[in-house]
Amino acid sequence: MILSVNNIYKSYGKEQVLKGITFEINQPQIIALVGPNGSGKSTLLNIITNLLPADKGEVKILGKSNRDPNIFREIAFMQDNTVLYDYLTGYDHLQFIGNIQGLSKKQLLDSAERIGITGYLNKKVKNYSLGMKQHLLLAMAVVNRPKLLILDEPLNGLDPTSAIRVRDLLLALREEGTTILLSSHNLAEIDRVTSTILFLKKGSLIQEDVSQFERIRYQFKVDDVVKAERALIAAGIPVEIVDDQLRMYRQDVSIDLILQTLEQEKITIDDIEKKVLGSEERYRKIFADTPQQSTKSIKV
Numbered sequence: 001m002i003l004s005v006n007n008i009y010k011s012y013g014k015e016q017v018l019k020g021i022t023f024e025i026n027q028p029q030i031i032a033l034v035g036p037n038g039s040g041k042s043t044l045l046n047i048i049t050n051l052l053p054a055d056k057g058e059v060k061i062l063g064k065s066n067r068d069p070n071i072f073r074e075i076a077f078m079q080d081n082t083v084l085y086d087y088l089t090g091y092d093h094l095q096f097i098g099n100i101q102g103l104s105k106k107q108l109l110d111s112a113e114r115i116g117i118t119g120y121l122n123k124k125v126k127n128y129s130l131g132m133k134q135h136l137l138l139a140m141a142v143v144n145r146p147k148l149l150i151l152d153e154p155l156n157g158l159d160p161t162s163a164i165r166v167r168d169l170l171l172a173l174r175e176e177g178t179t180i181l182l183s184s185h186n187l188a189e190i191d192r193v194t195s196t197i198l199f200l201k202k203g204s205l206i207q208e209d210v211s212q213f214e215r216i217r218y219q220f221k222v223d224d225v226v227k228a229e230r231a232l233i234a235a236g237i238p239v240e241i242v243d244d245q246l247r248m249y250r251q252d253v254s255i256d257l258i259l260q261t262l263e264q265e266k267i268t269i270d271d272i273e274k275k276v277l278g279s280e281e282r283y284r285k286i287f288a289d290t291p292q293q294s295t296k297s298i299k300v
């Protein structure tokens with residue numbers, strides 16, 4: 001077990017922000033935490049890293065309580081509002097962490113090299129751009145080679161070149177066995193690094209109805225879409241017409257049965273497209289106004 005979050009509740013005054021969050025991460029991977037502004041992502045990440053007390057519930061990291069002082073060597077957290085010191089250099093910041101964690105100069109320089117900040121490591125932070133600051137924060141987060149890396153909005157303020165570099169870094173870290181839990185609003189970037197997403201809505205994690213669409217969509221272009229829809233529904237195959245094409249989200253219906261049914265009705269198929277649902281489509285399904293079932297627990 002890498003991370004176990006059990007029944008976390010948190011209110012600020014009368015506002016209940018988290019209402020019993022439970023999930024487990026058991027395999028090294030990248031997991032995205034997604035939700036609208038104010039849905040409680042930062043609150044949850046701050047609770048996981050023990051920067052904020054929960055009202056109720058417990059968090060375990062690598063089998064130990066998140067309050068165990070020994071876990072700080074195993075995890076790293078990059079917050080979206082971490083303070084950097086204007087009159088210190090990037091290297092000073094890395095050295096600060098190096099001193100606490102007992103890291104060598106080589107380890108500090110390797111981390112800087114990896115993130116691509118060697119060129120401005122000796123400049124004072126007051127001369128850094130927003131993107132340069134983000135890179136320094138990331139270098140500070142990965143310098144101790146954490147097993148669990150938690151990143152709150154790591155892509156904020158990055159230009160495309162920097163975002164690509166960060167993405168490549170995250171994928172490389174995952175290959176090396178680091179588990180990364182990140183919050184982001186950038187759904188296109190999320191799709192590039194993971195399809196494992198925890199959706200936070202109104203204080204609860206949403207259980208996606210994967211059996212219904214398995215994150216896969218089939219789309220058919222046919223010569224008579226209305227006739228085709230009628231024939232498929234009569235054969236018990238759930239489809240809908242969108243943009244003059246047939247759409248089906250079910251994995252458990254055989255494509256052969258669809259082809260046979262359409263052939264019997266002498267309907268010509270011009271095109272079949274199988275598409276993995278992107279996070280934007282999943283987000284739209286979840287955050288549309290229709291009620292969804294929140295979940296008691298998710299295991300990933």
Ligand SMILES: Nc1ncnc2c1ncn2[C@@H]1O[C@H](COP(=O)(O)OP(=O)(O)OP(=O)(O)O)[C@@H](O)[C@H]1O
Pocket residue numbers: 012017035036037038039040041042043044
């Ligand atoms: N220290 C605090 N005191 C009072 N209310 C707070 C505090 N921190 C957060 N909140 C409230 O809790 C809710 C969740 O905030 P949080 O920052 O966790 O959301 P978020 O999902 O990270 O938002 P964003 O995507 O905008 O960063 C918001 O309504 C916010 O106003």
